[in-house]
Amino acid sequence: MVSASAAPAAAQAGSPAGHSQPPDSPDGQRMVQRLADLLDRQVECFGLRVLFLPTYCSASEADDQLARTVVARMRRGADAAVVRIDDAALLKACAGRCRAFLGGRMHPLILAAGMGVPLVGLSYNPKFAGFAELIGMGDRIVDVRSLVHGDGLERLDHLLDAALRGGPVDPGPVDRCRAMVEDGVRRLFAGL
Incomplete structure (x- = not known):
């Protein structure tokens, strides 16, 4: 989530339908609507702009399409953008300008x-738990x-509220x- 006028925050679209539900399936539609509702509330509460940074954009993964679908379902879709960045250094720099990062993919996290x-983190795979524990954020996955059901x-x-309201992150872990x-x-x- 990136704010045009205030300090930014971030949402990264992953294939959070990690249980292999396409976005047009009933579960996929439920997930998309819940993410859209969540991000609308965050925009309204914090005056944010949402920046989706899809990283897996092949036809089989289609993170960019999922991100566009969420934006289309948001009431505040005008406050969101989908930006494909193929350069890891640029993606990292963009993430560093964010107030918070909601990640559905491991590498952007x-x-x-x-x-x-x-x-x-929005986990679709057990590997999230190990990484999260390693960096001291096991309770933030x-x-x-559970988002869908x-x-x-x-x-x-x-x-996400706590991430946006909280102070600086402890760099120790x-x-x-x-x-x-x-x-x-x-x-x-x-x-x-």
Whole structure:
């Protein structure tokens, strides 16, 4: 979510129908409408602009199409944009300008975490939990199935509110994760 006049926030469209429900299926439509309603409320409460940064845009993944579908269902769709960025450094820089990042894909969440942006994850795959725990945000992940079939909308709304209202992110967990990766890479190359 990017604000044109205030500090930005971010929503990243993933294929949150990770349980393989296309956006035009009943579950996919429910997910799209719930995301649209959530983002409309955030726009109204915080005066935000929503920026979708779809990263998997092939016909089989179609994150860009999913993002456009959510925007079309938003009452405040004029306050949202879908921008395809193929350059990871530029995507990371854009994420760093955001007030919060709602991610439905793992790699954009990793990039946003490296920029110190408050994160909320919409998980479609168990790998989200491991990454989230590693960087100290295990309690800020919502499984997409609960968004579609349970109380996930309320939880996602609460987590995004907290991310937008909260102060700076503690860099400690991300720094420790970065150090572990760097150490692992050093040891890997030392053994060659």
